[in-house]
Amino acid sequence: PKPKPKPKPEPPARDTELEKLVQQQLAQEQQRIRDQMIREQAERERLALAQAARDRALAEWSSRIRAKIRGNIPSQAVQAVKGNPEAIFVVTLLPTGEVLGNPRMVKSSGNKGYDDAVYRAILRSSPLPKPENPADFRRELELRFRPQD
Numbered sequence: 487p488k489p490k491p492k493p494k495p496e497p498p499a500r501d502t503e504l505e506k507l508v509q510q511q512l513a514q515e516q517q518r519i520r521d522q523m524i525r526e527q528a529e530r531e532r533l534a535l536a537q538a539a540r541d542r543a544l545a546e547w548s549s550r551i552r553a554k555i556r557g558n559i560p561s562q563a564v565q566a567v568k569g570n571p572e573a574i575f576v577v578t579l580l581p582t583g584e585v586l587g588n589p590r591m592v593k594s595s596g597n598k599g600y601d602d603a604v605y606r607a608i609l610r611s612s613p614l615p616k617p618e619n620p621a622d623f624r625r626e627l628e629l630r631f632r633p634q635d
Contacts, residue, residue: 540622547617551577552629558610559631563603570634571595573604577627581620583613592628604631 573595578586
C-alpha cells in the first residue's frame with residue numbers, strides 16, 4: 487500500500503479582530519502625532535508673529551526717540567561732518583522716559599564735534615517719548631545717529 491501523503495500544515499489562523507484593533511490603534515497614534523505637529527507649527531507661527539509685532543513696536547518707538555533727539559542736534563554740528571558716519575549710543579531709561587545717568591557712546595562717528603552734539607542732544611531731549619504699549623518698554627536702548635538721516 488502506498489503511504490498516505492502527509493497533510494500540509496495549515497497556516498495559523500489569523501486573528502482578524504486583533505489585527506483590526508492594532509491597525510486602529512496605529513492609525514490613532516499616527517493621527518495624534520500629526521495633530522501634535524500641527525499644534526507645534528501653529529505655536530511657532532504665533533510666536534514668530536508676536537516677535538515681529540514687538541520688533542515693529544520697538545523700531546517705531548526708537549524712531550520717535552531719534553526724531554526728538556535729532557531736533558536738538560545743532561545744524562552746525564551736522565553740516566561740519568563729511569559723509570554720513572554713524573554714532574551709536576546706549577541710553578538707559580526710566581519708565582517715565584527720563585534718561586538715567588549719562589548716555590554711553592558705543593561707536594564714534596569719527597567726528598568729535600558731532601558725537602558731542604548728539605550726546606548733549608540726548609540729555610536735552612529727556613524725557614524721551616514712551617512706547618505706545620508699556621509692555622514694549624526697554625530699560626536700555628541702542629540708538630544710531632547719522633548726520634544725513
